[in-house]
Structure formats: structure tokens, C-alpha cells
Amino acid sequence: MAAPALSSLRAHVLLLLLGFGLLAAVAPLLSDYPLEIGFRILLLITLAEAWNLLAGYGGLVSLGTACFFGIGAYGFTVLMNFAGLPIGLAMPLAGLGAALLAALVSRAIFRMRGLYFTVGTMALAEATRMFMINYNGLGGATGLFLAQDPPGLFELYMIALALLGLTTALMTLLTRSRFSILLRAVRDDEDAAAQIGVRTFRIKLIVFVVASFLMGMAGALQGLKLGAIEPYGMFGLQWTVNVLAIVIIGGQGLRAGPIVGAIFVVAIGELLADYPALHLALTGLILIVVIRFAPHGLVGLGRRLLDRGRQE
Amino acid sequence: MNDRAMASTEPLLRASGLVKRYAGVVAIEQVSLTLARGEVLGIIGPNGAGKSTLIGLLGGALKVDDGRIEFDGLDVSAWPAAELARRGIGRTWQIPRPFLDMTVHENLLAARYSLHAFEPSAKAHAACDRILDLTGLADAAQLSASELPLMRRKRLEVARALALSPKLLLLDEVGAGLVDAEVGELIELIQAIRTEVEGIIVVEHVLRVVRECCDRLLVINFGRSLAAGPTSEVLASDEVAAVYLGTAHDRKLPLPGKDRGPGLGLAALLAKPSRASEPAPPLLELCDIHAGYGQAIVLKGVNLRMRAGEVVAILGSNGAGKTTLAKVIGGAIQPTAGMLRIDGIDHSQSPAHQIARLGLAQCMEGRRIFATLSVEENLLIAARGVSAAERADRLSHVYSLFPDLKQRRVSGGTLMSGGQQQMLAIGRALMSRPRLVLFDEISLGLAPVMMDRLYLALAELRAAGLTMLIVEQDVERALELADQVHVMEHGRIALSGTADDVRRNPSLKQLYIGGAD
Numbered sequence: 141m142a143a144p145a146l147s148s149l150r151a152h153v154l155l156l157l158l159g160f161g162l163l164a165a166v167a168p169l170l171s172d173y174p175l176e177i178g179f180r181i182l183l184l185i186t187l188a189e190a191w192n193l194l195a196g197y198g199g200l201v202s203l204g205t206a207c208f209f210g211i212g213a214y215g216f217t218v219l220m221n222f223a224g225l226p227i228g229l230a231m232p233l234a235g236l237g238a239a240l241l242a243a244l245v246s247r248a249i250f251r252m253r254g255l256y257f258t259v260g261t262m263a264l265a266e267a268t269r270m271f272m273i274n275y276n277g278l279g280g281a282t283g284l285f286l287a288q289d290p291p292g293l294f295e296l297y298m299i300a301l302a303l304l305g306l307t308t309a310l311m312t313l314l315t316r317s318r319f320s321i322l323l324r325a326v327r328d329d330e331d332a333a334a335q336i337g338v339r340t341f342r343i344k345l346i347v348f349v350v351a352s353f354l355m356g357m358a359g360a361l362q363g364l365k366l367g368a369i370e371p372y373g374m375f376g377l378q379w380t381v382n383v384l385a386i387v388i389i390g391g392q393g394l395r396a397g398p399i400v401g402a403i404f405v406v407a408i409g410e411l412l413a414d415y416p417a418l419h420l421a422l423t424g425l426i427l428i429v430v431i432r433f434a435p436h437g438l439v440g441l442g443r444r445l446l447d448r449g450r451q452e
Numbered sequence: 453m454n455d456r457a458m459a460s461t462e463p464l465l466r467a468s469g470l471v472k473r474y475a476g477v478v479a480i481e482q483v484s485l486t487l488a489r490g491e492v493l494g495i496i497g498p499n500g501a502g503k504s505t506l507i508g509l510l511g512g513a514l515k516v517d518d519g520r521i522e523f524d525g526l527d528v529s530a531w532p533a534a535e536l537a538r539r540g541i542g543r544t545w546q547i548p549r550p551f552l553d554m555t556v557h558e559n560l561l562a563a564r565y566s567l568h569a570f571e572p573s574a575k576a577h578a579a580c581d582r583i584l585d586l587t588g589l590a591d592a593a594q595l596s597a598s599e600l601p602l603m604r605r606k607r608l609e610v611a612r613a614l615a616l617s618p619k620l621l622l623l624d625e626v627g628a629g630l631v632d633a634e635v636g637e638l639i640e641l642i643q644a645i646r647t648e649v650e651g652i653i654v655v656e657h658v659l660r661v662v663r664e665c666c667d668r669l670l671v672i673n674f675g676r677s678l679a680a681g682p683t684s685e686v687l688a689s690d691e692v693a694a695v696y697l698g699t700a701h702d703r704k705l706p707l708p709g710k711d712r713g714p715g716l717g718l719a720a721l722l723a724k725p726s727r728a729s730e731p732a733p734p735l736l737e738l739c740d741i742h743a744g745y746g747q748a749i750v751l752k753g754v755n756l757r758m759r760a761g762e763v764v765a766i767l768g769s770n771g772a773g774k775t776t777l778a779k780v781i782g783g784a785i786q787p788t789a790g791m792l793r794i795d796g797i798d799h800s801q802s803p804a805h806q807i808a809r810l811g812l813a814q815c816m817e818g819r820r821i822f823a824t825l826s827v828e829e830n831l832l833i834a835a836r837g838v839s840a841a842e843r844a845d846r847l848s849h850v851y852s853l854f855p856d857l858k859q860r861r862v863s864g865g866t867l868m869s870g871g872q873q874q875m876l877a878i879g880r881a882l883m884s885r886p887r888l889v890l891f892d893e894i895s896l897g898l899a900p901v902m903m904d905r906l907y908l909a910l911a912e913l914r915a916a917g918l919t920m921l922i923v924e925q926d927v928e929r930a931l932e933l934a935d936q937v938h939v940m941e942h943g944r945i946a947l948s949g950t951a952d953d954v955r956r957n958p959s960l961k962q963l964y965i966g967g968a969d
Binding site for chain 1: 553566
């Protein structure tokens with residue numbers, strides 16, 4: 141039992157290292173357009189992985205992505221502008237800020253389960269957005285400018301790749317270890333899990349904090365790229381909805397889900413860039429079809445077809 | 453040293469003056485109990501007496517409102533469930549709650565890792581394998597828990613609790629729904645576990661388990677202790693017989709209505725017979741039905757015919773295919789081959805709601821009461837689209853059959869005791885004024901005295917002329933009620949006949965009690 145698990149882990153890590161090496165190696169050869177697309181895909185995968193950890197593995201279906209994303213962006217800009225910290229320090233600290241908020245609200249928000257939790261996180265996101273719009277200390281509705289110039293696309297791409305590397309490492313740690321069994325137990329039946337000694341609050345807190353940390357870092361990165369942040373954009377519901385669509389289309393609770401989903405969603409967005417209304421309608425239609433016919437997303441569908449092919 | 457010497461003489465568990473109220477309704481009132489080390493204590497009582505609540509309090513899933521629980525020399529009254537589990541209290545759930553997305557082996561590993569996060573994995577796997585062997589699940593270790601049938605899920609409940617290496621094991625109705633041979637296995641299992649843990653508390657309706665496993669009994673009724681003492685003394689007490697045992701140990705009373713005498717005037721609840729042409733086709737006819745779940749074929753060619761007014765019982769051990777057959781008849785799953793004819797017309801591919809519209813009502817296994825609706829709403833939902841007067845009329849007939857429901861008509865459907873919920877499920881099936889009602893395991897998990905009452909109600913319905921198909925574990929009760937009996941084995945009907953024929957047939961015992969392999 142133990143030996144194959146170990147060797148499959150080794151294969152998994154090797155595959156990931158190979159993938160990341162390749163993505164880093166081709167970067168200097170790319171022109172601006174592929175770098176831009178690559179950056180967007182990497183950022184969305186990071187966010188989607190974090191949300192997948194919460195919802196797919198932990199059963200905590202959150203609509204609060206934008207809240208932690210926005211906190212990360214604001215925290216980062218404030219740390220850069222007012223404390224003069226370097227990017228490499230300001231970004232993780234911004235992520236920690238988002239994680240801290242998650243820890244602070246956890247006691248209240250974990251009192252709610254299932255759909256109530258979902259609605260609770262959405263209320264949290266709306267509340268922080270309204271606060272940022274109305275609080276003048278951080279620029280109010282107009283937002284803040286980053287004091288220094290944003291770095292070039294190549295640097296941004298490499299930072300996004302590094303952030304995804306960190307995300308992937310954390311995900312591997314949390315979803316391929318003993319922790320994942322406890323996490324799935326909590327997802328399947330919280331009361332039954334408690335009855336076999338799982339400290340359910342602690343398990344949920346860990347994934348909530350880790351996911352919020354990653355979302356905060358992603359927000360910081362987006363803030364760095366734009367050079368100017370304002371509450372409507374950074375705390376906007378579209379971040380929450382995009383990430384949710386990516387994971388559902390790709391496949392919930394599956395490692396490859398967010399990757400496939402992000403590529404798919406960005407590709408559709410690019411193809412239909414000139415027809416925004418059609419883009420929205422089509423994404424909605426695809427979501428409906430996927431939820432109805434492929435509950436485990438494109439990755440799950442692919443696996444099923446592969447299995448069927450193998451059997452025949 | 454001193455502590456340990458103290459601990460061995462201390463009882464394992466001492467609960468005193470426990471009180472639990474739900475929104476003003478008292479579920480447990482001043483119940484006290486002690487469990488010595490090495491002892492097996494049984495808790496019995498009618499449905500709704502508070503047994504499961506008591507298990508919930510001891511296991512920490514529910515908070516006590518008053519009273520004190522001492523476990524292993526510590527006051528644990530306010531501890532949450534997870535901490536109690538880590539301290540050594542393992543419990544099972546009455547309705548199994550395995551982690552469905554995991555394998556059986558992982559279900560146990562979850563318990564193991566929650567306690568010993570850094571244990572070498574070889575040791576953890578070995579510990580789980582040993583428990584799976586002990587509980588007879590070794591062959592299912594790598595199956596997904598969702599693939600296990602109900603009875604094996606119950607074993608998994610016990611196995612998962614044992615994976616904690618608990619000192620105290622709380623078993624909540626693990627015997628419900630088992631046939632004789634399986635009850636024997638369960639008793640062996642409990643005897644085997646006795647050496648694994650320091651004490652066991654068993655909540656059970658299956659009297660054989662109680663009699664053969666428990667050293668002492670505590671009887672509770674209406675949330676209070678009624679009697680306590682050594683098992684044989686308690687079971688012999690008249691008071692206990694009156695509130696709990698009913699006629700279970702002395703079933704000589706004939707059911708009313710076997711002679712089709714006048715009943716409660718329940719005819720209003722029955723659909724009027726269609727004044728059709730002379731040789732009416734059978735109401736329900738199954739021809740060579742095959743069905744299953746995915747790859748697993750459960751039914752391998754079932755033939756069955758029912759005429760209006762007949763009472764037919766389907767018997768058979770667990771896994772014989774009884775519930776699958778009920779699902780096919782109700783339209784919940786479609787047969788892969790064969791014909792399901794209603795009034796002579798093939799309905800094998802019709803969805804459940806269409807079959808319901810033809811007058812086939814289901815009283816499903818596990819009751820399936822709508823939790824968010826009141827008792828009366830649960831009933832009315834089955835009688836949509838009829839005039840208000842008609843609705844009121846049917847409602848009053850259901851209430852006359854089950855006066856308990858009338859008393860509880862505004863309370864939530866699932867807030868009642870198991871027996872009352874079963875009454876509600878039966879009443880709901882009747883509200884659609886069915887031509888045929890399918891009763892699937894209605895006696896499952898009920899106190900003997902409650903089974904008496906339900907079967908009395910069925911006898912009334914029979915007297916009124918209702919066509920009934922009864923899927924049942926309890927052979928005696930089914931034989932008493934049915935005209936025609938079919939015994940299933942391995943997805944086929946192995947034996948058919950009138951109730952008397954089947955009762956006299958020596959192969960019944962062999963088929964039903966197993967050993968037919």
C-alpha cells in the first residue's frame with residue numbers, strides 16, 4: 141500500500157517540476173500577447189486552485205473570493221506605497237493579511253453550514269466592498285495608485301508562475317497527505333467526522349486560511365499588474381464568478397480541473413473578445429450543460445471517456 | 453500509579469441526572485446510569501423514549517442541558533464530540549453515516565489519522581486491516597463506501613468506531629433490519645468486541661441481541677428511567693412487557709380483519725374498483741424482470757402477478773433483491789429487461805410520477821418524511837388536485853386510523869418518534885387514494901409494541917379491501933397478514949404459495965435463514 145503511494149507521489153512531483161520548467165523556459169521566447177494570456181491563465185489557475193481546495197476538497201462552497209482577492213490587492217498597495225517594502229515581501233504579507241481576515245471571521249462564518257455558509261461568505265464580500273467604496277482613508281471609490289511603475293510583462297509572468305508553484309506545492313501537501321482524508325471526512329459528514337475524533341473546526345480553519353492566503357497573493361499580483369486599484373474592480377463579483385465557473389467547467393475536487401477550466405475559459409474569452417454579450421451567454425450555457433451532463437467537469441468527462449475506451 | 457489504581461475500581465462511565473430538552477419538549481429527564489469496566493449495558497424502550505438522544509448526549513453530539521457525565525474519572529459533561537472521541541468514546545449512528553466518497557479502508561483511516569496523525573502508515577494500515585477482518589469487511593476494503601448495501605454500512609459504522617481504539621463503544625440499533633442468521637453474526641461480533649473495549653452500551657430493539665449480549669438493562673420510557681437491573685429480571689417484568697415488549701414474546705392474538713369483517717370504514721381511502729369488462733387484466737404483473745445498479749444485476753428474472761384486493765408479501769434475506777424489486781415497481785429504477793404491466797399495459801420505462809398517477813402508492817424503506825413540512829402538510833402533499841372536501845375527508849380517515857398523527861398534526865414531520873413517522877409514511881401513501889400500496893420494510897427499527905400497532909392498522913386496511921404488497925423481514929407478521937407469499941433468493945422468487953403453504957414448507961426456513969448457498 142505504502143510503496144506505490146510513494147512512487148505515485150514521486151511521479152506526480154516530477155511531472156509538476158517538468159511542467160513548471162517548461163513554462164519558465166519558454167517565457168523569454170514569448171511576445172507580449174502570449175505573455176499577457178499566460179499571465180491571466182496562471183493567475184486564474186491560482187485562484188481556482190485555492191477555491192477548489194475550499195469547495196472541491198473541503199465542501200466549503202464560498203462566494204467570498206473577491207473579498208480576499210481585494211484585501212490582498214489593497215494590502216499590497218498600502219505596504220508598497222506607505223511602508224516602501226519590496227515586492228517580494230509585500231506580496232506574501234498581503235496574502236497574510238487576507239489569511240488573518242479569514243481567521244478573524246472564521247468563528248462566525250463556520251457557525252453556518254452548507255448554503256448558509258455560501259451566503260455568509262457572499263455577505264462578507266459585499267460588506268468589505270461597500271466598506272472600501274465608502275471609506276475615504278484608502279481612496280474611497282476612486283481607489284489608489286501604485287507609487288512605483290509596474291514591472292514588465294515578462295517579470296509579471298514569472299511572478300505569476302512562482303505563485304502558482306507555491307500554490308501547487310501547498311495543494312499537493314494538503315490533498316495528497318493524511319490531511320486530505322480528514323478534510324474529505326469533514327466534507328462528507330461533519331458530525332460523523334467529529335464523532336471519530338476529527339477536530340472539524342481546525343480542519344476547516346486550515347483550508348480557509350490557506351485558500352484566503354493564496355487568494356490574497358493573487359490579488360496583490362493583479363494590483364501590481366494594474367498599477368491602480370479601485371474597489372469596484374478588485375472586490376468585484378466577477379472574480380468570484382469567474383473562478384467558480386472555471387472550477388465547475390474544469391472539474392471540482394480534481395487536481396487538473398482548475399488548469400483545464402482556466403485555459404478553456406480564457407480561450408473562449410479571447411475568441412469572443414469582440415462579442416462580450418455572446419461571451420457571457422455562451423459561458424452561462426456551457427455552465428448549465430456541464431452541470432447537467434458532466435458533474436465532474438471536463439476532466440471528469442475525459443476520464444470517463446478514457447475508461448470507456450479502455451474497457452472496449 | 454495511584455491514579456491507575458483508582459481508575460480500575462472506578463466505573464468507566466457514570467452519568468447522573470441527565471436532562472435534555474428540545475425547544476421546551478423534554479427528551480431526557482433525570483436519567484442516570486453507570487457502566488462498570490468490562491460490562492455491556494443495554495438500553496431499551498419504545499420508539500421516541502429518548503434512547504438515541506441519550507446516546508447523543510453520551511457521545512457528545514448533543515449538549516446536556518443539565519446533569520453530569522463522568523468518563524474514565526473525568527467530568528466530560530461539556531466536552532465536544534471530537535474531544536470525547538479522542539478520549540475513547542466511539543459511537544455508531546442508527547442510520548449509518550459512512551464517508552461516501554471514500555473507500556471502506558479510508559473510512560477507518562480517517563478515524564486512525566485523526567487520533568494518531570504521525571503514526572507510521574504501515575502500522576495504521578495494519579490496524580485498519582485487523583478491524584476490517586474482525587468486522588467481516590476485509591473483502592470490501594477497497595470498495596467505495598457508497599457501494600455498500602445497508603447492512604454492510606452498519607458493519608462499517610462499528611468498524612469505524614473501533615478504529616478509534618475506544619474504551620467505550622456506543623452501539624445505536626445496529627441490529628435493526630437483520631434477519632435471524634445475521635442477528636447471530638451480530639451477536640458473535642459484539643461478543644468478539646467485548647475484549648477490544650472496556651465497556652459497551654447497546655441501544656437495541658432486537659430482543660435476541662439484548663438477551664444474549666447485555667449484562668444489565670436500562671429501560672427508558674418518555675425520557676425517564678422505568679426500570680434497571682440484570683437482563684433476565686428486567687425482561688421478565690410485567691411493567692416492561694406493558695410499555696415495550698407488547699405481544700412480541702407471545703403472539704397468539706389474531707389480527708382483526710382476517711375475516712374481512714367491518715373495520716373503521718376505511719373504504720373511503722381506497723380507489724373505487726373500475727367497473728371494467730369481465731376478465732380484467734391483473735392490477736400488477738411482472739414478467740421476467742431484470743434490474744440492477746450499473747454493472748451489478750440484482751434482479752434476475754422476477755415474475756409476479758397481483759389482482760385487486762390481494763395482499764401479497766415478499767420475504768427474503770438481506771441482499772435477496774426485495775428493495776430493488778420495490779424500486780422497480782415504483783419506477784425509481786427502470787428494469788433492464790422484462791415487462792412491468794399495470795392493468796395489462798407495459799410501464800417498464802415509465803418514470804416514478806407516472807406510476808404514482810396510476811394509483812400505485814409507495815411507503816418507502818427509511819420512511820422519507822419531508823422534514824421541513826408539518827405532519828398535516830406531509831399528508832396533504834399526497835392529495836393535490838382534489839377538492840377541499842375530499843381532502844378533508846381522506847385526512848379524517850387517516851387520522852381515525854392513526855390518532856397519534858392527529859395529536860401531532862402541526863409538529864414537524866421528523867420530530868416524531870420512529871413509529872409515528874412510519875404511521876405518517878403509511879398515512880401519506882393512503883392520502884393519494886391508491887389502488888395498490890407497496891409497503892417496504894415498515895417494521896424496520898421499531899419497538900415490538902409499535903410493530904403490533906402498525907400491523908393492526910394494516911389489518912384494518914386489509915379488511916377494507918386495500919390491495920397491498922408487503923416487503924418484510926419479519927416472517928411471522930407478514931405471513932399473518934398475506935394471502936399470497938413469495939420468498940426471494942439471489943434476485944429470483946424461490947418459493948411461492950399461500951401463507952399457510954409457505955409456513956408449512958420446510959425449505960422456507962432454509963431459504964430465509966440462509967445456508968442455501
